[in-house]
Amino acid sequence: MTKNIRWICEKCNKKWIHPVDTCIYCSGKMKKQIGTTLKVIGMTKVFTPSPPHPIIPYNVIMLEDEHGNRMPKKVMKDYSLGDSYLDVADSSDNAVSVVKIKYDFYEAVKEAIELIGDVKVDAATKILIKPNLSIPGYAYIGICTNPKVLDALIEYIIEKGAKAENITIAEQSFFVPLEKAASKSGVINVIKKFGVKYADISLTEFETVNAREFSFEVSKIVKQFDLIFNVPVIKTDMILGIDGAFENLTRFLSKKTFTELAKDPTKAVNALALLPSILSKFITIGDASIGMQGNGPAENGEPGFFNLIFCSRNPVCHDKIVQEVFCLRKLPYVELAGKLGAGAYEMSKIKVIGSELESLRRDIKQPIGSRLIKKD
Amino acid sequence: MYIKGIGMTKFEASDKPSYVLAYEAAIEALKDADIPFSKIDAVVTASLEWFFSVEKQRHFPAMMSSMFRTHKPIISVPAGCAGGGHALWVANQLGYDNVLVLGVEKLMTCKSESITDEFTMALESKWEQLEGLTAPGSAALLAGHYFNRFPIANTDDLALIAYKNHLNGALNPKARFFGKKVSLDDIKNSKIACSPLRVMDCSISVDGAAACVITKDKTEVKIAGSGLCTDRIAPFESKDLTTWEATSVSSAEAYKQAGISPSDIDFAELHDAFTIVELISYEDLGFVPKGSGVKMIRDGTVLLDGKLPINPSGGLKAKGHPPSATGLSQIYSLTQQIRREAGDLQVKNSKIGLAHNIGGVGGTVTCHILKKV
Numbered sequence: 001m002t003k004n005i006r007w008i009c010e011k012c013n014k015k016w017i018h019p020v021d022t023c024i025y026c027s028g029k030m031k032k033q034i035g036t037t038l039k040v041i042g043m044t045k046v047f048t049p050s051p052p053h054p055i056i057p058y059n060v061i062m063l064e065d066e067h068g069n070r071m072p073k074k075v076m077k078d079y080s081l082g083d084s085y086l087d088v089a090d091s092s093d094n095a096v097s098v099v100k101i102k103y104d105f106y107e108a109v110k111e112a113i114e115l116i117g118d119v120k121v122d123a124a125t126k127i128l129i130k131p132n133l134s135i136p137g138y139a140y141i142g143i144c145t146n147p148k149v150l151d152a153l154i155e156y157i158i159e160k161g162a163k164a165e166n167i168t169i170a171e172q173s174f175f176v177p178l179e180k181a182a183s184k185s186g187v188i189n190v191i192k193k194f195g196v197k198y199a200d201i202s203l204t205e206f207e208t209v210n211a212r213e214f215s216f217e218v219s220k221i222v223k224q225f226d227l228i229f230n231v232p233v234i235k236t237d238m239i240l241g242i243d244g245a246f247e248n249l250t251r252f253l254s255k256k257t258f259t260e261l262a263k264d265p266t267k268a269v270n271a272l273a274l275l276p277s278i279l280s281k282f283i284t285i286g287d288a289s290i291g292m293q294g295n296g297p298a299e300n301g302e303p304g305f306f307n308l309i310f311c312s313r314n315p316v317c318h319d320k321i322v323q324e325v326f327c328l329r330k331l332p333y334v335e336l337a338g339k340l341g342a343g344a345y346e347m348s349k350i351k352v353i354g355s356e357l358e359s360l361r362r363d364i365k366q367p368i369g370s371r372l373i374k375k376d
Numbered sequence: 377m378y379i380k381g382i383g384m385t386k387f388e389a390s391d392k393p394s395y396v397l398a399y400e401a402a403i404e405a406l407k408d409a410d411i412p413f414s415k416i417d418a419v420v421t422a423s424l425e426w427f428f429s430v431e432k433q434r435h436f437p438a439m440m441s442s443m444f445r446t447h448k449p450i451i452s453v454p455a456g457c458a459g460g461g462h463a464l465w466v467a468n469q470l471g472y473d474n475v476l477v478l479g480v481e482k483l484m485t486c487k488s489e490s491i492t493d494e495f496t497m498a499l500e501s502k503w504e505q506l507e508g509l510t511a512p513g514s515a516a517l518l519a520g521h522y523f524n525r526f527p528i529a530n531t532d533d534l535a536l537i538a539y540k541n542h543l544n545g546a547l548n549p550k551a552r553f554f555g556k557k558v559s560l561d562d563i564k565n566s567k568i569a570c571s572p573l574r575v576m577d578c579s580i581s582v583d584g585a586a587a588c589v590i591t592k593d594k595t596e597v598k599i600a601g602s603g604l605c606t607d608r609i610a611p612f613e614s615k616d617l618t619t620w621e622a623t624s625v626s627s628a629e630a631y632k633q634a635g636i637s638p639s640d641i642d643f644a645e646l647h648d649a650f651t652i653v654e655l656i657s658y659e660d661l662g663f664v665p666k667g668s669g670v671k672m673i674r675d676g677t678v679l680l681d682g683k684l685p686i687n688p689s690g691g692l693k694a695k696g697h698p699p700s701a702t703g704l705s706q707i708y709s710l711t712q713q714i715r716r717e718a719g720d721l722q723v724k725n726s727k728i729g730l731a732h733n734i735g736g737v738g739g740t741v742t743c744h745i746l747k748k749v
Contacts, residue, residue, distance in 0.1 A: 017503055017610060042524075042617070044516035045571040046508060050492040053508045060509050062517055062612060070612040072517075074508035081524070102502050307506055359508070 002073065002087050002354070003111055004035035004065045005104055015069070019103050034107070035065020038073075038085040045078075052362050061085065076358045090351050091117020094344045096312040096321040097354040101289055109152035112285065112311035115353045119283065121162040121227065128225035129153065129196075130282075132232045132248050133171040133181035135297050142292040142303040144185035145233045149287040149309070151190045153229060164195045170221055172201035172251050174258055206254045211274045214261075217254035218278060228282035230315065234306070234322055235292035236367040238299050239265055240272070241331040243292075244322050245284040245315035249275045273337035276315050284318045286310030293326075293364040304364050316343030317350045325360045328367075377468050379597040379746065380589040381409025384708045386550045387584040387696035393431055394423060394482035394585070395439045401585035401701075402444075402478055409589040416589070417472035418449040422459025422479040422700035428490040429482055440478070456498040457649060458735025460586060460703025461742030465604045473592050479705075480585035481698035491581050495699075498736040500610040512578055514611060514737045515650035516570035521617040522652060523572070526667040531572050533670045534651035535563045538576050540673065541648060541687050544680055545694020547720040550705075552582045552696035577651040582696030586704035588711070594749065597714050600728075601630030601745035611737045620653075620738030623660035627732070630743040631662075634728075638662035641745075642725040643684065643713060645706035647734040648691040657732060658686070661743070685723040688713065703733035703742060710746045 007016040011028030020030060042062035049056045053074070061079050064070045073085065097115035101108040113119060121127065131150055137143025150169065158164060169191055173181055178200045182188040191198045199221060206217040222228065232248035240247055250258055250272070261268045288308040294301040308325070312318040316338050323331050324347065338345030352360075383404025385397050392400075398421070406413060423436045433439060437450035444450075455462035460479035467475040483491055495511045504514070523529055542558040545551040558576070566576035590599065603626035608614065614621065631637060638661060646661075648654035658669035663684060672678045678686035689695045689709035692702055710729035712718040718726075727748040734741050 015613075017500070017613060042517050042520050044513050044520060044573075045568070046510065046513050046516075047568050048488075048492055048510060048512060048570060050489050050496060050510060052493070052505070053510075054489075058508055060507060060513050060517065062521075062617075072504060072507045072509050072612060074506075100502070100506050102506075307502060 001036050001111060001114060002038060002085065003107055004038065004063065004069050004071045005102055005107055006033040006069050008033050033067055033069070035067050035069050037066040038063040040079045040081055040083045040085060041070070043079055054363060055358055055361055058359055074359045076356045087115060087354055089115050089117050090353055092351065093314045094317050094349055095351045095353055096310060096317050098321065098325065098352060098360055099309045099354045101307045101309060105148040105152040105289070106155055108309045109149060109285065110156050112309040112354065113156065116311050116313060119157070119160065119227065121157050121160045123161055123163050125162055125166060125227055126225045127157060127162055127167045128221065128228045129167065129169045130228065130230050130248060131169065131171055131187060132243065133178060133185060133187060134173050134175065134251060136176055136181040136184040138184060139186050140290055140303065142233060142235060142290040143297050144181055144187065145231050145287050146289045147186040147190045149231060149285065149289060150187060151193070153231065153285060154190065154194050154196060158194070168197040168199050170199040170201050174255050201251060202255060209278045211278050214271050214274060216278060217257045219252050222252055222280050228280055230282045230284040231287060233291060234286050234288040235296050236294060236301055237296040238367050239268070240333065241328055241367060242319065242322055243296065244286060244319040246272050246275060246319055246333055246337070249279060252279060269333045270336065272333040273340055273342070276337060276342040277340065284312050284315050286318055286322060295367050302365070314343035316345050320345050320350060321352060321357070324357060326364045327361055377590045377592060377599045378595040379599065379707065379711050380411070380591040380593065380595050381405040381407070382588045382708045382711045383408060384550055384586040384705055385584050387552050387582040387698060387705070389484040390583040393433070394480045395443050397482065397583060397585035398440060398478055398480040399443045401480070401587040402476060405476065405587035405589050411474065411589065413444055413446070416448065416474050416476045418451065418470060419476045419478060420451045420453060420463045420467040422452070422454050422463040424454055424459065424481060424700055426483050426486060426494055428486040428494060430485045431482060454700060455740045456735030457697070457699040457702060458733045458740040458742055459700030460705070461731065461733030461744065462604065462703065462735065462740060464588070464704065464707060464744060465602050465742050467590055468599055468602045475590050476587060477590060477704060478585065478587045479701040479703060481700045482583050483581055483698065484583045503610055510570070511737065512573055512650060513570045515652055516573045518611070518617065518656070519572050519652040522656060525618050529655070529670045533655065533673055534577050535560060536673045537648065537651040537654050538563045538693055540679055541691040541693040544688050544721060545690020548690045548695055551690040551694055552580055553690060553694040573650060573652065579649045579692035579697040582698050584696060584698035584701045584705070586701045586708050588704055588707050596749050597711050598747045598749050599744060600747040601634035601743070603627060603629030603743040605741050607739050609736060609739050618656060619660055619666070620656065620741065622738055622741035623657055623732065626741045627661045627743040630745045634745040634747060636728065636745070640728055641684065641730045642728045643688060643723045644686050644730040644732065645689060645709050646686055646691065646732045648687060648693050649697060649734065651693070653734065654686065654691070661730070661732060680721065680723060688718065688721045688723050703731065706731035706733060707744065707746070714746055714748045
């Protein structure tokens with residue numbers, strides 16, 4: 001449900017489109033006003049391309065909500081004056097929501113989850129959140145999952161009824177002590193703020209799981225939770241094309257397994273495609289608030305200020321839509337995983353909600369030099 | 377304060393770097409003022425220092441310090457496309473005896489998509505840029521709202537505004553379209569940029585610089601009014617989607633300072649970045665009531681030989697739009713008119729002129745009234 005957000009002073013009713021804590025006129029505190037009933041009051045069809053909006057023509061419609069607040073929205077579909085604008089949620093596995101962050105991470109993450117049919121949690125639900133903290137990096141560089149996304153997710157699931165003591169943030173780094181990444185990224189502050197648990201996967205027990213020609217050592221932690229949120233930061237990657245839903249799962253494996261697979265990129269792709277089938281079911285929240293473009297974290301990649309949240313119940317659909325939005329070349333593990341039954345990879349079977357796919361497409365700096373990215 | 381000298385490069389796609397363009401405009405203004413640079417107390421500059429430009433030269437005040445070989449204060453006051461007007465407003469407040477005001481832009485080394493992107497950065501980032509709104513897109517939405525509210529107006533009126541400005545620009549030796557004939561059909565048949573606006577409803581990006589020397593010494597051109605108003609960055613927040621309030625407020629201040637009303641204005645240079653903006657500005661400046669702006673173009677009031685000539689220089693549409701230089705090119709035009717030095721562009725009554733300069737989508741507006749002493 002596309003939301004139109006305003007921050008309003010509780011004392012003097014002045015409105016802001018930007019989040020502020022205190023009214024500069026009367027020192028009043030702010031409350032949020034959210035409009036969801038949106039009508040089209042204006043439109044233009046744009047024929048002038050720009051780097052973030054290369055596909056033309058597209059429409060920009062002006063929407064007005066039940067509070068009289070307005071917002072523009074980019075769409076490919078044609079609308080008429082007076083039409084209603086509504087996003088319909090879809091709880092199927094093949095749905096991927098893509099939400100633009102309008103300063104408010106909580107509303108964006110909430111909207112992204114709601115658009116895939118929401119989640120059911122209660123005081124007893126044990127929840128695992130798996131961010132990407134594999135390399136230490138400040139949040140604004142796009143190397144680690146943005147702590148604001150984790151903050152928003154935890155706030156939302158607690159609001160839905162979950163207990164902080166039943167929530168665990170778990171990750172491991174194959175390169176540095178995990179504390180370094182948790183501290184530098186600011187994720188440690190989120191852990192402290194909510195009092196949620198924190199686990200280093202490398203210190204957990206592992207069990208061997210065999211799938212096809214592979215033998216994986218998988219952390220037993222994946223079996224200890226009722227609900228898993230896979231929260232990668234969306235980065236380009238020299239080897240895989242992108243670090244998305246699949247790559248983030250590799251750190252449920254032991255370092256030994258990871259090191260073995262990393263020796264042979266082709267083998268790694270085949271193994272990666274099997275991960276959804278050997279792990280529990282999970283929801284992926286792709287953090288593309290500040291992602292990474294170019295050659296990724298290992299090869300001087302640079303931050304990409306994409307301002308997007310992706311969300312899907314299926315990692316194949318998730319990574320396929322990330323690839324499509326950022327016009328990246330084919331990701332071999334996605335198609336393979338799809339063929340192995342892990343989810344739909346054919347565009348005709350995937351439903352994008354929140355924004356139309358064509359309205360989101362844009363070029364980012366591609367990773368080059370990968371030995372695995374096949375030319376279409 | 378008074379205008380002592382004016383200077384301006386030709387507005388075109390130039391192979392000169394920005395500091396050279398600025399230097400040339402400054403030299404012309406100083407010569408026109410008949411004073412050496414040593415008599416200048418301070419310089420106020422505006423330049424957007426475009427990211428995509430191949431110049432790779434930031435820190436414009438220091439660059440101009442190098443060019444002028446001076447340690448005098450050089451104050452940079454960029455304000456989007458209102459940089460020139462903004463710089464003049466600031467210079468007018470400083471209290472110095474002589475100030476050189478300088479605006480320059482170098483953007484034609486960028487490809488058009490990059491120019492669009494650079495202009496778009498003057499719009500709000502998350503609500504507008506992320507949703508594909510560009511400067512022409514924003515103006516197109518404005519046109520749509522205007523046509524819905526005032527059905528008397530239509531795209532033919534916008535074409536007439538563009539045509540009028542091209543007729544004038546073709547006579548202006550410093551204009552991008554100097555000597556170039558553009559027909560009404562060329563305008564009406566041009567491609568859609570952002571519906572309902574066509575390509576020929578949009579101003580043309582150019583390189584260029586403009587300058588003026590302002591002084592406490594009495595000259596024949598007085599800055600009688602100087603208004604500056606800021607407003608929200610996102611126009612969708614406005615109460616009235618067919619008005620840019622900062623134009624009304626800044627012009628009201630300028631009228632008040634000059635002790636005149638809109639009906640006293642003899643001619644004006646308006647910020648026609650898009651034809652619809654010129655149309656609503658007729659109303660926002662108080663020349664006619666809201667909703668009746670089209671009458672001014674239909675009955676010929678705003679033509680070069682009309683009762684209230686608008687954009688005799690050709691405006692941003694035909695003279696060209698190097699953002700930070702635009703406002704000062706308007707001052708150049710006003711001063712020429714008041715001095716009766718405008719040649720083929722000379723309007724009949726030219727004692728009181730108004731310059732209207734807009735930054736962003738109505739987020740910064742300056743209005744200056746120049747008066748013959």
